[in-house]
Amino acid sequence: MKRQSPTRSNSSGYTGAYGALRNKCNRWLAAIAVSILAVFPAMAEETVILALGDSLTQGFGLPEEEGFVPQMQAWLRNEGAEVRIINGGVSGDTSAGGLARTAWSLTPEVEAVIVNLGANDMLRGVDPADTRANIDGILTTIDEKGLPVLITTVPSAGNFGAYYKKSFDAVFPELAEQYGALLYPNFFAALGGENLSDARQWMQGDGIHPNAEGVGKIVEAMGPAVLDLIDLAAD
Known part of the structure; x- marks a missing residue:
């Protein structure tokens, strides 16, 4: 066949x-x-942000998913941003502690930085000149990497007098202007600014750290500034 x-x-x-x-x-x-x-x-296209801060950044007293970093990341993603935030918050850290770990925290993947330090300096009465020098050193290190930065902190409560308050509160806007950084002047602005006694429903029992709902309000208020930071990182 x-x-x-x-x-x-x-x-x-x-x-x-x-x-x-x-x-x-x-x-x-x-x-x-x-x-x-x-x-x-x-x-x-994912933007990697380092959140360098203290317990307010770390999420003290809260389940991990309810802290500042996870809530901010979720808010940003809900707004359409491709972003990952590294939690560089250390409870109890001062500006000096933040300066000591800035260089090794800026890994090659980091494209932008949120600096949220100074609250513990203020609570401990650290000389504002020392706080200024430390934040200046942090911003210098970030600037050498060519990274955009968003600065935020808490205003002085006034416990150490008017001169201390004026000197401390001037540190952050002046350095933001010097380095061309974005500024969110008060981490607690969404909870009533400096008078946190009126924001008890959004605070944990210590009266210092926000609860999960309080963090959500902070994130919603600060989120647009972080979106601006992401835009700068994309340029």
Whole structure:
């Protein structure tokens, strides 16, 4: 019996069952390629932010998912931002502690920084000149990396007198202007500013740290400033 050669089409290769299978495989591979191309640009566009701070950043007294960093990251993503925030908050940290760890915290993946330090300096009565020198050192290190920065802190409560308050409160806006940094002047602005005694429903029992609902209000108020930071990182 004479053996028949497989029939070929003129344009798309083999016909019959083999051709259908090959076409199906090609479509499958094409779909995978499209999926890969869709995923990798999104990964490349992700902005990595270091949140360098104290217990307010770290999320003291709260479940991990209810702290400042997870709530801010969720808020930003809900606004359409591709972002990942590194929690660089250390409870009890002063501006001196923040300065000591700034250089090694700025890993190559970091593209922008939130600096939230100074609250513990104020509570301990640290000389505002020392706080200024430490924040200046932090901003210098960040500036050498060419990274945009958002500065925030809490105003002095006035426990150490009017001169201390004036000197302390001047540190952050003046340094923000000097370094061309974004400024969110009061971390607690959404809870009533300096008079936190009227914000007890949004504070933990210590009267110092916000509860989960309080963090949510802070995040909603500060979020637009962080979106501006992300825009600067993309430039």
